[in-house]
Amino acid sequence: MTLQVGVIGTGMIGQDHTRRLTKVLSGVEIVGVTDIDHARAAAAAPEGAEVFTTPSALISSEKVQAVVICSWGPAHEEQLLAAIAAGKPVFCEKPLVTSEAAALRVMEAEVAFGRRLVQVGFMRRFDADYRRLKAVIDTGKLGAPLMFHSVHRNASVPEGLYTSEMPLNDTLVHDADISRWLLSDEVTGVEVRVPRRSSRGGELRDPVFVLLHMASGALVDVEISVNISYGYDIRGEVSCEAGVAALPNRPATVISDSNGIRQAIPEDWRERFVEAYDQEFREWIAAASRGSATGPSTWDGYAATLVADAALRAATSGDLEPISLVAKPDLYGSRTALAAE
Ligand code: NAD
Numbered sequence: 001m002t003l004q005v006g007v008i009g010t011g012m013i014g015q016d017h018t019r020r021l022t023k024v025l026s027g028v029e030i031v032g033v034t035d036i037d038h039a040r041a042a043a044a045a046p047e048g049a050e051v052f053t054t055p056s057a058l059i060s061s062e063k064v065q066a067v068v069i070c071s072w073g074p075a076h077e078e079q080l081l082a083a084i085a086a087g088k089p090v091f092c093e094k095p096l097v098t099s100e101a102a103a104l105r106v107m108e109a110e111v112a113f114g115r116r117l118v119q120v121g122f123m124r125r126f127d128a129d130y131r132r133l134k135a136v137i138d139t140g141k142l143g144a145p146l147m148f149h150s151v152h153r154n155a156s157v158p159e160g161l162y163t164s165e166m167p168l169n170d171t172l173v174h175d176a177d178i179s180r181w182l183l184s185d186e187v188t189g190v191e192v193r194v195p196r197r198s199s200r201g202g203e204l205r206d207p208v209f210v211l212l213h214m215a216s217g218a219l220v221d222v223e224i225s226v227n228i229s230y231g232y233d234i235r236g237e238v239s240c241e242a243g244v245a246a247l248p249n250r251p252a253t254v255i256s257d258s259n260g261i262r263q264a265i266p267e268d269w270r271e272r273f274v275e276a277y278d279q280e281f282r283e284w285i286a287a288a289s290r291g292s293a294t295g296p297s298t299w300d301g302y303a304a305t306l307v308a309d310a311a312l313r314a315a316t317s318g319d320l321e322p323i324s325l326v327a328k329p330d331l332y333g334s335r336t337a338l339a340a341e
């Protein structure tokens, strides 16, 4: 059986996901695309796919069985609610939405529908290195995790489009989600410190240093730097009671020459997480073909949104900004189930 998919948003990641859905993965066909920039949608449409004029026309089309949302964050809520109302499985790029109220509306709609339909694009959970790191922590052999050091460096970000809020409400959401998942924990408060500004980013608030307080008492420090120029550098190290577990350097050819001994650094997220994105879609196609969703849920998107909101408040107040989650609906499982997912 082939899953017939419609893609909303044909920008950078929409085009990359279109490539993997048409050229890399099987069991899936893109039957429709749409973008507010119609010319861009037409240029990105795979052969035979219909170019829809609006997301709602695409979502309600009989030929579309499942939806992939790659539009900008503020547009996600309306598109998610339409997909849920149509009962269609939906992969939504992060962030789920851009406010707590919007996250609660999406969660309420999915809970009322009665079955998981939404998978959020937190692709780090599908990365083999992060999965091995979690497996080591989950054995308990290193003792309880006490601290997690997460480094998130981008070579550059789109000038003019990436604003000073985005290190905290667009980029940090990955670190928030991977911290919750790795440590099987929830974030209860956020502090933000803004160090000396990098001259490479103009007026952008960059870098930022974030401290996540976890329910267990563990602390997570996150460096977000988005104009580091030398590449896309993602690091992670978990300090436990009786040992330390860290992400490895990515396997890459070791070059020795007159400049020394070195390994290449990925250019951007597309290169660093290429296999993780492939795997997240492999698992999504399997779940969506059964009419459901797997992996990062609306609940996880909601939790990350609260971290982003608290981080924005903390950047202004300079204080520890608390987070309080609503009761977790049964649809999203227990804390133990979260650890296993
Ligand atoms: P982009 O600007 O390159 O592309 C976004 C596209 O969405 C544009 O073509 C725009 O015209 C279209 N669009 C915006 N609003 C729309 C609407 N209401 N209806 C239809 N089309 C609409 O941005 P991008 O880098 O591709 O990012 C898109 C999303 O993917 C964002 O939410 C971003 O945070 C996320 N993203 C995730 C990762 C990841 O690592 N998981 C990486 C990059 C981007």
Ligand code: ISE
Residues within 6 Å of the ligand: 094, 154, 157, 170, 171, 174, 226, 269
């Ligand atoms: C982008 O939207 C992503 O999701 C990337 O993974 C992240 O590294 C980058 O900072 C974001 O802007």
